[in-house]
Amino acid sequence: MDNKIIRKIKDRDNMGLNLLINSYAKNIYYIISTVIGDNGSQENIEECMKNTFSNIWNDIYEIDREKISFKTFILKKSKKTAMEYKSRLEHKDEKQEAVIEEEKNNSERSKEVVNIIKSFKNPDKTYFYLNYIMNYDIETIAEKYGESISTVQNTLCRCRLKLKNIIEKEVIVDGK
Incomplete structure (x- = not known):
């Protein structure tokens, strides 16, 4: 089955992607949800899965079947994509916290300025x-x-x- 999936994806046949999803979606979901953990929502996991399938589709020529199995290739791609996604989520959270803190400080500073002017x-x-x-x-x-x-x-x-x-x-x- 793996050879068929690889061949179809290399031929850019969407049937290869469908076979990949049907055969490995549960494994990919498990890896991604484990890596992302509490940092992400169900939407984040689903988006990361889409990215993973896209990465497998685009990087199918990188696989060296003599060194690793197709399943290992898929799981490594899943883990790498999930780790990158998790990093982006954490960085996004840090940015949001910084923006909120800055807005809070600006609001406090504005109130102080208004009070000074009122005085x-x-x-x-x-x-x-x-x-x-x-x-x-x-x-x-x-x-x-x-x-x-x-x-x-x-x-x-x-x-x-x-x-x-x-x-x-x-x-x-x-x-x-």
Whole structure:
């Protein structure tokens, strides 16, 4: 049967793939589910099986029947594919954890910045809000509040410096 499967796959006959699946799917499933273990879902195992069948299909010419049996070739391909897949899953999990942690830190930092801005006294808080949040230009703010442009500019500069100093102190204290 193995010779028939090999010949059909080498001839790129889909019947060879069907025979492979019918003959070895349980063994391949066992290897993959053992290697992937708790790191993956049923979908991960099925996707890895598809990759394994594809790898066997593509690498069929690598088999040296004098050195190893077809079954050994298949099981080695299954294990190698599963180990690579497991590695990708673990790396993906690490990336997701890093992204979640970064989003959490950014959210906390944003809350801190908002609290710092809320602590500004008026008119500083109003000018800062209108300029940096509502995108009013300095001239409009100055005209609206009866101030000179330089007064509004100086107020915004002081606010930025306060914000910068507070953030820098937190970074030094937190060691980030």
